[in-house]
Amino acid sequence: MPVTAKICGLSTPETLDAAVAGGASHVGFVFFPPSPRNLSADQARALAARAPGHVRKVGVFVDPDDALVDAAISAGIDALQLHETSAQRRADIAARTGREIWAVIPIKQGADLAYANHIGAADRILYDAKTPRGALPGGMGMRFDWKLLQGFRHPLPWALSGGLDSASIADAARITGASLVDVSSGVETAPGVKDVDKIASFLKAVRSL
Template sequence: MPVTAKICGLSTPETLDAAIAGSASHVGFVFFPPSPRNLSRERAAQLAARVPGHVRRVGVFVDPDDATVESALDAGLLDALQLHDTAPARAAAIKAKTGREIWAAVAVRTAADLAAAVTFAGAADRILYDAKTPPGAALPGGMGVRFDWTLLEGFRHPLPWALSGGLDPVNLREAVTRTGATLVDVSSGVEISPGIKDAGKIAAFLAAVASL
C-alpha cells in the first residue's frame, strides 16, 4: 500500500503550503499552550482556511476539556482529533460529543507499552504510536525521540494506525520497512528549531515518502 504522511505542528502559511504542495495527506494543528507549536484561535482559523478539501486537518490535544475541544473545532475546521495522555473513556466521550475521527496516541518505550493500544478499541478510530518522552518532559511528543521500531514487527494492531516519533527523511525508509506503516507523522524532524518548521525539510520528507 502507498505510504501517506501527516505534517504536524504547522504554524505558518509558508510551511502549511509546503506540506500541501508535497502531497501530505494530513496536516496537524496543535492546541496545547506549553508546546512551541501551539496555535491561537485566530491563527488556527487562518491556516485552516488555506487547506484544500482533500487534505485532512487534525487537531492535536493533551487530555483536553470540552471547552478547548469546542473552540479548536470551530477555529480549525478539524476533521480528526489526536489525543495524548487521554484515557480511553475520555476519548470515547469526546468521540461521541464531537462526531469526529479520534486518534489515540500510545507512548512506546517497551513491548509492554503496546498493550495500551487494545484499550482504545471502540473509543478511537486510529492509534498513533509515538515514542515515550523522558520522565518529567514538558511535552508528550514532538521532541524528536524515536522508539525501537522492531517492537511493532508482528504486532496485531487493534485499530488502523500511524507511526510517529523521531522520523526524518534519512530514517523514514527503515522505519516503514520495519513496521509496515502506511501513515507516518513528523513534527520535529522537519524543523530548524523547536516549533519552527522549514519548508525545505518538509519538501524533502514528503519526497522521501513519495519514493517508498
C-alpha cells in the same frame, strides 16, 4: 500500499503550503500551551482554510477540556489526536464532536503495545516514543525501537510517529510496515520552527517509498 504523511505542528502559511504542495495527506495543529507549536483557534482557522478539502486537519491535544475542543472544532479540525486522555474522556469527546479520534500510545518497550488491544474509544492509534516524565508528550525528536511493531496485530488503523526525518523514513516504513507516518521536529530547524525545504525533502522521501 502507498505511504502517506502527516506534517504536524504547522504554524505558518508558508509551511502549510509546503505540506500541501508536497502531498501530505494530513496536517496537524497543536492546541497545547506548553508546546512551542501551540496555536490559537484563530491561527488554526486561518491555516485550515488554506488546506484543500482532501487534506485532513488534525488537532493535537493533551487531555483537553470541552472549551478547547470546541474552539478547535470551530477552526475546522477534522480529527482529534489525544495524548494522555482516558478512554472514557475520548468517548465523551467523540460523542460530543462526531470527529475522528486518534489515541496516542507512547512506546518504550514491547509491553507498552499491550494497551493497543484494549484501547477503546478510538478510530486510529498513533504509536509515538515515550518521552521522559515532565517533558512534552510529543514533538521531542525521540524514537522507539521500530522492530517492536514487527508482527504485531494492530486492532485499528494506525500511524507511526517519533523521531522521523527524511533520512530515516525509508527504514521506519520498511521495518514497521506503516502506511501513515507523522513528523514534527524532523522537519524543523528549531523547536516549533518548521522549514519548507525539510518538509519538501521529507515528503519527497515518502513519495519514493
